[in-house]
Amino acid sequence: MFEKKAFTIQEQISRLKSRGLIITPEDEAEHYLSHISYYRLGEYWYVMQEDKVEHTFKPNSKFADVIALYNFDRELRILLFDVIEKLEISLRTKMIYHLSHEFNAWWFQNFELFQDSRALVKTLANLEEEISRTKDITIKSHIKKHKDDLRFPPAWKSLEQTSFGALSKLYGNLKNTVKSKDVIAKEYGAVNHTYLPSWLQSISQIRNFCAHHSRLWNRNLPGKPKLLPNPPNSWIVNVPSQGQFQFLYIHLCLMKYMLNLVQPGNHFSEKLEELFVKYPNVDPNALGMKPSWQQEPLWSKSVDNKINLKEGNEPAHD
Incomplete structure (x- = not known):
């Protein structure tokens, strides 16, 4: 049975820090976590985790990089x-x-x-x-x-x-x-x-x-x-x-x-x-x-395929 309790924002920040995520005052983590859920942001820091079971982060993992992603x-x-x-x-x-x-x-x-x-x-x-x-x-x-x-x-x-x-x-x-x-x-x-x-x-x-x-x-x-x-x-x-x-x-x-x-x-x-x-x-x-x-030819700025539609091609709106 699922028994985890909801964490306050401060508890969320403390947990992330304890797992190795670098969070500085300039990161405004409290502000971001009050507007973007911990769970949603977790999809972006997941790849930064060294241990996916214990959820510990790789060295030099930064909260600022999570927000950038x-x-x-x-x-x-x-x-x-x-x-x-x-x-x-x-x-x-x-x-x-x-x-x-x-x-x-x-x-x-x-x-x-x-x-x-x-x-x-x-x-x-x-x-x-x-x-x-x-x-x-x-x-x-x-x-x-x-x-x-x-x-x-x-x-x-x-x-x-x-x-x-x-x-x-x-x-x-x-x-x-x-x-x-x-x-x-x-x-x-x-x-x-x-x-x-x-x-x-x-x-x-x-x-x-x-x-x-x-x-x-x-x-x-x-x-x-x-x-x-x-x-x-x-x-x-x-x-x-x-x-x-x-x-x-x-x-x-x-x-x-x-x-x-x-x-x-x-x-x-x-x-x-x-x-x-x-x-x-x-x-x-x-x-x-x-x-x-x-x-690539597709993405080149010089690409200029002509549109195939002709003007006035829609049935009258009656």
Whole structure:
């Protein structure tokens, strides 16, 4: 039976010091521990421990370095959340546009277009819940105006209420005979539907980590995205082995690959590099970063892939 009692902040500090963690008055440990839980910070000092059973620290382990790791990770999540927002809006736009034109505005309710009916039922149930509680005036006005229409509002209204994860599942669940599935994949440089679902799943998982303020630094990530053997756009020469896919680096590469099409001339490379410069105590290997990753064709500042979207490609919001 678990019997540990809660420690006061002063007791937490005393315990860390007794285990060998260097804490100075300048570190403001009491302030940090009153705003960031001991348990959360423990994910960052774990690698500094020499004895993982007794929780004793390696020589010269510093509380200041723990806070630096925490801040690096926090700023990394903010950066990635910004990148993923652009990808999410792009994916939503492409799915609404292409599938609404190939079929109609209610394609996402058409069970004949999807491989797994039970998965679609779950997706639609979640969508119905989102729509029922939304404050969005567009949705409320549509339901009021068309109260005799028992269908969902059209795709360009309904799918604005969905998460990246739901969009990813909708796309992956489409039958491979749906033409738009390949069209969308090609517009992201993924050639065909074989590869893009795993990319979207990877990005969705990372988005969830970011949204819940979970650690990305030194984390083993689930899932192994499928990589193109010969990508049509700028990619990396030094491709990690499958065994290294649990690290963040390959997932960052996929985000950058798609972002170069969604937002040509983006500053993802510079911002990521600035983070490592700002926090020199962060070991890039903990993210699986390759040596000289900045010089890879994908990450080069000279990359300027043209966007595949044309202006005015969304159905009228009526």
